[in-house]
Amino acid sequence: MNKTVTPPRTAVVIGAGFSGLATAALLAREGFQVTVLEAQETVGGRAGQWQHQGFRFETGPSWYLMPEVFEHFFSLFGTSAEQELDLVELNPGYRVFFEEEDDPFDVPARSAAEALVALGADEAALQSYLDSAAETYRLAVGTLLYSTFTSARSFLEPKVLKQLPRLLQLLTEPLDTFIARHTADQRVQKILGYPAVFLGTSPSAAPSMYHLMSHLDLSQGVLYPRGGFSSVVAAVARLAEDHGAVVRTGCQAEHITAAKGRATGVHFTLRGGGREFLPADVVVSTADMHVTETKLLTPEHRLTSERSWRRRDPGPSAVLAMLGVRGPLPELGHHSLLFTQDWQKGFDEISGKRPAGGPPRSLYVCRPSATDDVAPAGHENLFVLVPITADTALGAGGTDGGGDPQVENVVDESIEQIAAWAGIPDLPERVVVRRSIGPADFERDFGAWRGGALGPAHTLRQSAFLRGPIASSKLAGMFYAGATTMPGIGVPMCLISAELVLKALRGDTTSAPMEAAGAG
Template structure:
C-alpha cells in the first residue's frame, strides 16, 4: 500500500512538493482553505479584466525549466512565455526615466549614457553576479538548510568575503550615479531586505535581472499555477479546495493527519506550505519549535498595499513593469524595517499587463496593478488605503504626464488585513522572511520539525527564501527530505 501525504496549502511550494512526492510514489492530497488554488498567486477577474493578485515578475526561467524537466516536461507544454522588451522602466522625476531593455548589451549602453565609464564597470559587476548565480541557483539553493556545511564548498570559500560585505557597499564602491545605484539595488528588494542588510553574494539577483531578463507568461502568472495543477493531477495528486485546517493531528509525537471542516484526514506524512508561524499554531504549545518571541525578533520581508485598477483607456508613457523611484528610498526603507509606520512618500511599482497581453483587459482599456511596500503589522484601514491611492495616483499622473483619475472604471485593494485573512500570513507579510546574513540557509526555520515526527514545512519562511523560483525549489527540497527520511524510517522497521 502507498504511503500517504497530506499537504496544507496550494501555492507554488505546495504544488511543487506534491508533484515530486507523487512522482516518488506517495499518495498525495492537497488541502486549500480558499475557493481557488494558487496561494498568493491567485487571480482577480472583474468586468473583463484579469489581474494576477500576487507575483507579477517572471525571473529565473531556468528554475522553471529545471522544475518541469524533472517530470520530462517543458514550460512550453503548458504556457507561452514572452521575453519583455523593455523589461521595465524606472521613473526618477517628471518625464525623467531610464528604460532597462532586454539584453545586457543594450543595458550597458543605457548605463554609459547616464554615467560615462559605467558600462565597463557594469560588465565586470554582472560577470561576478553570473558567477554567484551559477553557484547559488545551480547548486547551493538545492540544499535543505540542515547544516552550515552546506554553504562550504570550494566555490563559496573563494567568495567568503561576499557573505560579510553588502550589496549596498559593493554597488556604491563602483557606481557614483544615484539613479544607476537605485536600479542596481532594486533586485534585492525581492529578497525582502534592505541592500545594506543583504550579503554581496546575493548580487546573483542582478544577473537574473540584466543577464537573463524579465518574462511574461501569456494570460499571466496564474498560468504557471494552472500548469503545476495539471502536472500534479497527471501524477495522481488530489486537490481539495474550501478546506481550511483546524488542527494537525498528533499522536505519540507523530503527525497523523489533518482536521478540516470537522473531519479527520489521516496520513503518514504532513507537509505544510502554509505560513510557518500559522502552521505551528495548529499544534499544541509543547509541539511548537519556535516561540512568539522568536518570530518577533526576525526580519520579515515587507507587506504590500496593492491596487487592481481598470482604466477606460490605454495609458501612455508606461511599460509593462514601471518603477517609481522619484522619492528617497532610504526614508521609505526606514519606515519598513527600522521604525515601522506608514511611509510619508512611498516608492511604488506599477504593472500594466494589458500592454503585453490582450487577455488582461478589454480592447482599448488598460489593467493596472499598483504596489506600495509596507512594514508588516501596520494598522490597515479603508481610509488609509484610499489616502495612499490618492497619493500615488496623483504622482503617477504628474510623472507620466497624463490624466487618468477620471478614466478609472473600478479599483480593488489588497493589504495587510487581506494577507492575514486569506493566507494566515504572520503580521500580514507578503514575501515571507528576509534573506539577511543571519537568516540565510541553515539559519532559517527548518524544513523538518524537530518536535513532531513526520511533519515538514515548505515555502518562503523556510529555505531557500522569498520569491517564486525559491518556492519551486523549496517544494523539491521538502519532497527530497520526506523521501529520504521515510526510507530511513522504513528500513529501520524492517
C-alpha cells in the first residue's frame, strides 16, 4: 500500500539581515522549504561591510553584547559561539572622553565598578544599581524577551505575577531619574545612561527597566568577534544554508499576496530585470515594518493606520563615517565615546524637540584596527557614528567628501572634534580614505522609516508587547521579525525575534527560550 507523502511546508522570508537569516535557519531546521529574498547583492542588511584600498570597514553594529543570546541561538543548532566565532574580550571595554576634561576614562573589563567608584560613584549605591541591573536582566530574559505575548497566560505565569509590581515601576520611571537616585556624579550618570542610545532613545525617554543594559557592558564586559559582525552574519547564513534554506540576493519584494484570509506568497522583481512569484504557506517579513505595512500589504491586511504611524517615534538617524587613517591612533580605544557637557541638549536635538545646534556632539568611534586586521600596514580604521534626527532631507553620504553638504559637514565637524578631544591635532590631514552614510541612505538601502538608523525608539509606548507584533492578526501565515517589531533593536533582539516567529508558528506561549538541540 502506497503511503501519501506530505510535501514540506514552504516559507518565504523577506530580507537577509540578521533576523531574516536567523528566521530562515530556524524554519529550515523545523522542516520548512525556505527561500530568502534579499534586495541587496549581499546578505547582512545593516551589518554590511565596505572594502577599499586595503581597508575593510563594518557599516553597522560593532558592540557584541548579550553573549548568552548568541550562545543560545547557536545551541538550537547543536553548536556554540566558540565553534562558530573567534571572540576576544576587550580591555578596556571602552574609553570615554568628557568635554572640557583633559584625560579620558577607561572602563576596564574586569573591574568596571571599582573604576566608577574612583571616578566619583558611591560604592554602595553603585553596587545596588548593578545588582538591580543584573536582576532586571534576568527578569527580562526569563519573562519578557522570549515571549510572543499572544496569550494572557504570558502575564499570568507565577514568575511574572511575582515581579509585576517591580516591572510596573521600572516601566513607568524614566531611566535618567532612576540613575540620578543612585549617583550624583554627572560623568557616572552619562556612563550609566548612554546605552539608551543603543535603544534608539534618550535616558529621559527610556523606561528605567533598561538600566539592565549596564549589566552587559559593566558587569559582563565587552567582546569582539574577529572579522567583525560580518563574521557573525556569515555564521548565521551558514546555518541557514546548511539546513537547506535558499538565499536569493538582488530580489526586491513587491507584494505579499493573500487569499481567504491567508498569506499565499510574494511577488518580487529581479535586479537584472523580470518579475517572479513564490507561493508560500508562511511569509515572514523582516523588512522595516513601515515598508511591510504600507508597501507590501494591501490596506485590508495592514495593522497600523497612517495616523498611528505619525504618532510613533522613529528613533534617531545617524551620520556614519568610515575613515582610513595614516599612522597609529593609540589615543583611541577599540570603542570610544565622546560625551558633551550638556548632553540632554543633544538628545533634544536628535529627537527634534529643538533645532540642530551643531558641534560639539556626543558621538561614538570604533577603532577595530586596535584588535583586528582591517587596515593596511601602518594605517588605522575608524568608524564614526553621530546620532542625528531622523530626517531624510539631511541627505545621503558619499566617498571622498562627495555626499550631500549637510552630511559631509557633520563628518568634517566630527573629525575635528575627535582630533581636539583625543589629542590628535593632525587627524584631518591623515585621513586617506573616507566614506559617509546619511539618513537618505538608510531609507534608500533598507527602507528605513524616515531614515532611522536603528529602528523605532524604545519608549514606554514602543517597548515589549506595545512594540510590534510577531504574528499578523489580520492575515494567517503572515509574520514579522527584526528591529522594528518585538523584542526590539540590536542584533541579539533580532535573533530573538526569529525565535519568536517559530514559537508563534508552534503555538508556544511560554516566556522561556526554546530548548537547545538535543535537550529534553
